[in-house]
Amino acid sequence: MSAALALLRRDLGRLLPGAQGGGTLLPLLFFLAVAMLYPFAIGPNPTLLAGTGGGVIWVAALLAAILPLDRLFAPDLEAGMFDQWALRGLSEELVVAVRLIAHWLSFGPFVMLAALPASALVGIEGETLRVVELGLLAGTPGLAAIGIIIAAVTVGLRGGGAALAGLLVIPLAVPLLIFGAGALSTGGEGGLALTAAISLVLVAMAPFAGGAAIRASREG
Amino acid sequence: MEECHIRATNVACRRGDRLLFAGLSLALGPGEALQLAGANGIGKSSLMRILAGLARPYSGEVERQGTLALLDERPALDEHQPLGRALGFWRRIDGGEAVGIERLGLEPLLDVPVRYLSTGQRKRAALARLLGQRAPIWLLDEPLNGLDTHAVALVEELVAEHLSAGGIAIIASHQTFALPTLTRLALAEHVA
Numbered sequence: 492m493s494a495a496l497a498l499l500r501r502d503l504g505r506l507l508p509g510a511q512g513g514g515t516l517l518p519l520l521f522f523l524a525v526a527m528l529y530p531f532a533i534g535p536n537p538t539l540l541a542g543t544g545g546g547v548i549w550v551a552a553l554l555a556a557i558l559p560l561d562r563l564f565a566p567d568l569e570a571g572m573f574d575q576w577a578l579r580g581l582s583e584e585l586v587v588a589v590r591l592i593a594h595w596l597s598f599g600p601f602v603m604l605a606a607l608p609a610s611a612l613v614g615i616e617g618e619t620l621r622v623v624e625l626g627l628l629a630g631t632p633g634l635a636a637i638g639i640i641i642a643a644v645t646v647g648l649r650g651g652g653a654a655l656a657g658l659l660v661i662p663l664a665v666p667l668l669i670f671g672a673g674a675l676s677t678g679g680e681g682g683l684a685l686t687a688a689i690s691l692v693l694v695a696m697a698p699f700a701g702g703a704a705i706r707a708s709r710e711g
Numbered sequence: 712m713e714e715c716h717i718r719a720t721n722v723a724c725r726r727g728d729r730l731l732f733a734g735l736s737l738a739l740g741p742g743e744a745l746q747l748a749g750a751n752g753i754g755k756s757s758l759m760r761i762l763a764g765l766a767r768p769y770s771g772e773v774e775r776q777g778t779l780a781l782l783d784e785r786p787a788l789d790e791h792q793p794l795g796r797a798l799g800f801w802r803r804i805d806g807g808e809a810v811g812i813e814r815l816g817l818e819p820l821l822d823v824p825v826r827y828l829s830t831g832q833r834k835r836a837a838l839a840r841l842l843g844q845r846a847p848i849w850l851l852d853e854p855l856n857g858l859d860t861h862a863v864a865l866v867e868e869l870v871a872e873h874l875s876a877g878g879i880a881i882i883a884s885h886q887t888f889a890l891p892t893l894t895r896l897a898l899a900e901h902v903a
Contacts, residue, residue, distance in 0.1 A: 493803065493806070494803075494804050496803075497800060497803035497804050498804075500803075501789070501800050505789075566790075569785070570785055570786075570787055570788075570789075570790070571783060571785030571786075571787040572787050574760075574763075574765050574781060574783075574785075574787070575781070575787045575801075575840075576804075577764070577765060578763060578764075578765070578778070578779050578780065578781055578846075579778075579804060579805070579844070580778075581804070709765060709766075710765070710766050710767055
């Protein structure tokens, strides 16, 4: 247990926005930049903006989850950290589970926070804003889990692994986007519940899938 | 020190489609040390990873009792962190006090980020991590690389103390390692 806490502390120190210079702030700035540029690109039509803005917030959240992928496992594998953890009997599954928590904490809550000014920019308010925020709460853990799995699977690839990871995440994230962003147009709780269900399945899978992938690349 | 032994029976190792070595056996008990000798690329590091349980042997078995500590070319310390905090992370994982900081001459370096350390300083930092683990079986892959004569003597001294406390040491090195009880295993004799 104390080992898990030590791992979490280290992971948060490396992943939280503001840690290690500016690199960790990039996903959030990216998220805000997309929300800020969207009204310029689409024109000042309030109904159009409010109608499509929620979807843009979702796409921006997905991109914010993809950006840190190359930092999730590759540096630790190269530095021999995973070997040292394995020697101490800390399973890859535990390390990956802790990193999933840290990865979500490093963008999920901040994206939800940044969604407030972003919503104001595209003219979303009231009930729609509530659905956006609840949807992000239900969907971002799933996005984090997909990111963790893909980052672990592509960790052994030399060069181009990061770009490939980004490409692989997108099709897997489609169900989350359909139900999460879809809840905006239907206004129903059903979409939110489905988003949360998909997230739960992904979060439950991620430590095992990611752990197996990392072990395979170490033994290879 | 806890009861320990390590035994490898008929181990073979394959990299890609090349068989590096085969039919290799070794057995070590408390207080014993072994040097793996051989040219670069002969498979010393691969054998180390097999002995550590980090890689699977192509055939054969490895049996061990007691925890293992591995020192290889990667210090496994966070590059951007000051050395003191990077070592502190492993101390929280391993539990217990800092060991050997002063003896390894690391005290003045504790505030220096790991990425600014020289090769020899990194090696000494990794040794501090190894000592802190308090494992009875030490696997040292090229432990003398990049060390000056003073530090080389210190490492030999640390290994000798570890053995007299009932530990095991397996050292992969092409350099001579001054230790009276050291037996040698030439990997060249097992090349497939």
